[in-house]
Amino acid sequence: MAEFHKLIANVREALEHQVAAPTHNGEAASAEAVPTAQAARRVELASQFARELQAVGGHFLGTPTPKETIACVLEVATALNARSVAVGAGIFIDPAPIVAALERAGIEVFRTAPVADDAARAVLRQTLAQCDFALVEADYAIAATGTLAMLATPERPSSLTLVPPVNVILVSIERILTDLAAAIAAIGAEAIASHRLALVTGPSRTADIEKRIVLGVHGPRELHVAAVWQGND
Amino acid sequence: MPHESAPQDFFAAAEAAVADTQLRRKLENATGRHLDHVAATRAEFPAYEAERDASRRIKEESIARLDELLVRLKERLEANGCNVFVAADAAEARKYIVGLARERGARRVVKGKSMATEEIALNPALAEAGCEVVETDLGEYIVQLRGERPSHIITPAIHLSKEDIGLLFNDKLHIPYTSEPTALTAVARERLREVFLAAEMGVTGANFAIAETGTLVLVENEGNGRMSSTLPEIFVAVMGIEKVIPAMADLSHFLEVLARTATGQKLTTYTNFISGPRRAGEADGPREVHVVMLDNGRSAMLADPVLREALYCLRCGACLNVCPIYRRVGGHAYGSTYPGPIGSILSPSLFGGATAALPFASTLCGACREICPVKIDIPRILLHLRWKETATDKGGDGALPAPEWPRAAERARDGVRTFSRMARHPFRTRVLGRMAALLMWPFARSGYVRWMPPPFSNWTHVRDFPAPRFRRRRKARAKIEAANDAAKA
Numbered sequence: 001m002a003e004f005h006k007l008i009a010n011v012r013e014a015l016e017h018q019v020a021a022p023t024h025n026g027e028a029a030s031a032e033a034v035p036t037a038q039a040a041r042r043v044e045l046a047s048q049f050a051r052e053l054q055a056v057g058g059h060f061l062g063t064p065t066p067k068e069t070i071a072c073v074l075e076v077a078t079a080l081n082a083r084s085v086a087v088g089a090g091i092f093i094d095p096a097p098i099v100a101a102l103e104r105a106g107i108e109v110f111r112t113a114p115v116a117d118d119a120a121r122a123v124l125r126q127t128l129a130q131c132d133f134a135l136v137e138a139d140y141a142i143a144a145t146g147t148l149a150m151l152a153t154p155e156r157p158s159s160l161t162l163v164p165p166v167n168v169i170l171v172s173i174e175r176i177l178t179d180l181a182a183a184i185a186a187i188g189a190e191a192i193a194s195h196r197l198a199l200v201t202g203p204s205r206t207a208d209i210e211k212r213i214v215l216g217v218h219g220p221r222e223l224h225v226a227a228v229w230q231g232n233d
Numbered sequence: 234m235p236h237e238s239a240p241q242d243f244f245a246a247a248e249a250a251v252a253d254t255q256l257r258r259k260l261e262n263a264t265g266r267h268l269d270h271v272a273a274t275r276a277e278f279p280a281y282e283a284e285r286d287a288s289r290r291i292k293e294e295s296i297a298r299l300d301e302l303l304v305r306l307k308e309r310l311e312a313n314g315c316n317v318f319v320a321a322d323a324a325e326a327r328k329y330i331v332g333l334a335r336e337r338g339a340r341r342v343v344k345g346k347s348m349a350t351e352e353i354a355l356n357p358a359l360a361e362a363g364c365e366v367v368e369t370d371l372g373e374y375i376v377q378l379r380g381e382r383p384s385h386i387i388t389p390a391i392h393l394s395k396e397d398i399g400l401l402f403n404d405k406l407h408i409p410y411t412s413e414p415t416a417l418t419a420v421a422r423e424r425l426r427e428v429f430l431a432a433e434m435g436v437t438g439a440n441f442a443i444a445e446t447g448t449l450v451l452v453e454n455e456g457n458g459r460m461s462s463t464l465p466e467i468f469v470a471v472m473g474i475e476k477v478i479p480a481m482a483d484l485s486h487f488l489e490v491l492a493r494t495a496t497g498q499k500l501t502t503y504t505n506f507i508s509g510p511r512r513a514g515e516a517d518g519p520r521e522v523h524v525v526m527l528d529n530g531r532s533a534m535l536a537d538p539v540l541r542e543a544l545y546c547l548r549c550g551a552c553l554n555v556c557p558i559y560r561r562v563g564g565h566a567y568g569s570t571y572p573g574p575i576g577s578i579l580s581p582s583l584f585g586g587a588t589a590a591l592p593f594a595s596t597l598c599g600a601c602r603e604i605c606p607v608k609i610d611i612p613r614i615l616l617h618l619r620w621k622e623t624a625t626d627k628g629g630d631g632a633l634p635a636p637e638w639p640r641a642a643e644r645a646r647d648g649v650r651t652f653s654r655m656a657r658h659p660f661r662t663r664v665l666g667r668m669a670a671l672l673m674w675p676f677a678r679s680g681y682v683r684w685m686p687p688p689f690s691n692w693t694h695v696r697d698f699p700a701p702r703f704r705r706r707r708k709a710r711a712k713i714e715a716a717n718d719a720a721k722a
Contacts, residue, residue, distance in 0.1 A: 052499070144499070152518070162459055194512075195508075196508070201498075206372075207454070208389070208455075209417060211262075214418040217456060218459075219459065
């Protein structure tokens, strides 16, 4: 029994070390670094989100820093053998460096912008229907259900997360909330009344044939999500 | 309209369905799988009961304040730029939507999964007006290709096997035969994608309507509702008036229970919030949004204090899957858009006619009440409807005179009385039981009594009895008595 207590004491001590370290790579905390308890909470929510996302058939790309995110997205693009990508405007994460990297890799990038008329709308639809994947940032994520909340704006149209066959979604790690009620409260009734909102939980799916689950009926059949850890480069 | 309420006798249809062993296997399979998922999801969500109670309370309040909430919802929807049409019945709703399609020159209409549009038989009306209407929920698409109606609220093609669907696609879509669900789904995706991109008008239902903000909420897994409400220029949502809830803050309670009960998911893949048409610069969303608020018998249900509770229904379909009757006969036997226990309550009020007999198609076992996410006391309402149906004065105000029992019911009542008198005396019961066994014994064939001469044939026609076994009963009794003695000692 004494052995066991010793083991537990060791484990506890080891765990404390981990939490006490301010950053992943053991560097001194920068001015932007978050307090430790809050960081631990974020990791907890991100890992719960990851579990739930995977349970509904999504892929979690980890919690990269903005720099690492570029490599993350490129990796998905390579795996898909992608030649074209549609990119929505960012919210907290600037997509410009990712776009540059994608272009360097020889992938055609289409950046969504407000449409002026029906002709522009038709072009956008066609592009989205033909691109290999879409990259877009989510407003919030919900840990309890593995859900992404997407508020549509002219720069980030709703069809980005609906029409392309694959979605790569970035979400700022501090925007991962505990549950549905918290997310709806955070988005706010006002924003919902004036924008189209879609809560997306995993890839499009059906169980209409003998209750067997098949992914990718109408919406994307693959969903990759990265919880981007800001200010950590 | 032939689709509105198929005048068919449930009991005749049920007999045919029970004889279909294939159908029974498919139903057992699908409903069983559903119940396993539901049990598993609930087990890992401790707050389920609390969320269920909250949902129930909000529905109680919403229905009690229905007038006020509908006024507010209409105001808010209009302020958001939607057109609101209030339809007193199915014909009015159809007329409005068909008129709209005609006026706007919409020839191609896509439909997201919606029970309300099934209820008003919208498809044939649009087809008659020259529109091409395509159901885009995979299950609905399948039954539409077969020229059938959905047999389940949330799993429309529950009565079909993957082989049935393979043959159907082979026949109608001219693809090589396959029964692989993934391949079949891919074919449907490709076909329907073209349809979505070309359609001028999209029609769906609505799961919730939030009065506070004028927002419609559409819950689904495939993306067909999202497509139908995002891509076409004109979008029409048909909602029953009971779908309104007061505030955005109320919504999460329902979403926490709805998918868990309906499919065993924590949340459906897509929860779409639609508050109005697209705004300047936006690529997506319709130019026009029309909301059809459908009464069609609901206000009459509201007037009946017992029946009112049925308006809390979220259309999750769980009561179908637990119902011993539904699991044997399937949805088509009910001859109504809404089958199963909740359908047996809704149908007589919404469609009348032959569906008035549906409240009798229940064993009142209470499994539906147990699983209902808003705890609707379905057996109680079924009894109430039976009582109303058998009463001579069909007032509908809830204060009915004592019903005049039909002769069969009278005989049944007398029979039960006689039995209860007899069953109070163990000796008499034993003697009479023995006499009955002796009477049945000559008719026993390979362990069962399947036929007896009249008047007992009335009985054996609907039931097979295990052949009486004298010796074992005596032994069993001896065992019980021994156990009793042991307990005393």
